[in-house]
Amino acid sequence: MMIESASIILKKMSHAAMRAGRCPSEIKLIAVTKTVSTEAVKEAVNAGLRIFGENRVQEAQKKISDLRFEISNSRIEWHLIGHLQKNKAKYAVQLFDLIHTVDSIDLAEELNRQAGKAGKIQRILIQVKLSEEETKHGVPEKELIPLLEKINDLRNLKLEGLMTMPPYFEDAEKARPYFKRLREIRDEADKKGYRLPELSMGMSGDFEVAIEEGATMVRIGTAIFGERK
Numbered sequence: 740m741m742i743e744s745a746s747i748i749l750k751k752m753s754h755a756a757m758r759a760g761r762c763p764s765e766i767k768l769i770a771v772t773k774t775v776s777t778e779a780v781k782e783a784v785n786a787g788l789r790i791f792g793e794n795r796v797q798e799a800q801k802k803i804s805d806l807r808f809e810i811s812n813s814r815i816e817w818h819l820i821g822h823l824q825k826n827k828a829k830y831a832v833q834l835f836d837l838i839h840t841v842d843s844i845d846l847a848e849e850l851n852r853q854a855g856k857a858g859k860i861q862r863i864l865i866q867v868k869l870s871e872e873e874t875k876h877g878v879p880e881k882e883l884i885p886l887l888e889k890i891n892d893l894r895n896l897k898l899e900g901l902m903t904m905p906p907y908f909e910d911a912e913k914a915r916p917y918f919k920r921l922r923e924i925r926d927e928a929d930k931k932g933y934r935l936p937e938l939s940m941g942m943s944g945d946f947e948v949a950i951e952e953g954a955t956m957v958r959i960g961t962a963i964f965g966e967r968k
């Protein structure tokens with residue numbers, strides 16, 4: 740079941756890329772495993788998926804250590820896609836290959852400090868807030884360039900791109916302007932000398948639109964693993 744849905748997603752990703760004149764291999768599938776059992780994650784690994792996204796440090800900690808024994812030889816990446824509190828930065832650095840949700844200089848500095856202690860270069864993305872929703876995390880658009888300037892000085896961080904999460908819409912087309920805007924913001928930053936190749940955008944309901952607008956990472960849970968409990 741799950742294997743079948745993953746291969747359908749990969750096909751849809753390829754088609755969306757080709758519609759946009761892009762190469763399908765530019766786009767990575769992040770399988771979102773929050774609330775998903777370790778058994779189902781193992782199945783996903785066996786089906787060939789290699790990048791997994793979790794939104795809570797604590798849940799990820801347990802899952803990653805449970806799985807470490809079983810899939811030690813596979814090259815698996817774990818990504819943090821949910822909001823990160825500063826006091827959990829230390830654990831996030833231990834657990835995650837890429838943190839998608841950096842949204843303040845305070846958090847960036849703490850991650851830099853913890854990465855230094857761990858002897859690691861921590862890969863990060865900056866989460867950008869493009870809507871006025873109170874509940875959404877992320878740095879407002881106008882504060883992005885100042886944040887980029889500051890992060891530039893943090894030697895233990897490797898900033899690879901931007902992430903966003905539009906408001907939920909029934910109709911995926913309504914999310915398109917947000918994806919387009921994130922790409923434009925990235926292109927503007929590029930002109931100022933900040934290279935941000937990765938765009939993490941698009942979920943189960945709207946990943947094809949996100950890919951048409953330039954996503955390089957799509958974060959997909961429900962469409963692979965089924966509805967969350």
Ligand SMILES: *Cc1c(COP(=O)(O)O)cnc(C)c1O
Nearest residue numbers: 771794820942943958959960961
């Ligand atoms: C849960 C989650 C996803 C995946 O959502 P689906 O609709 O299940 O694909 C993607 N991104 C973030 C930040 C999430 O929290």
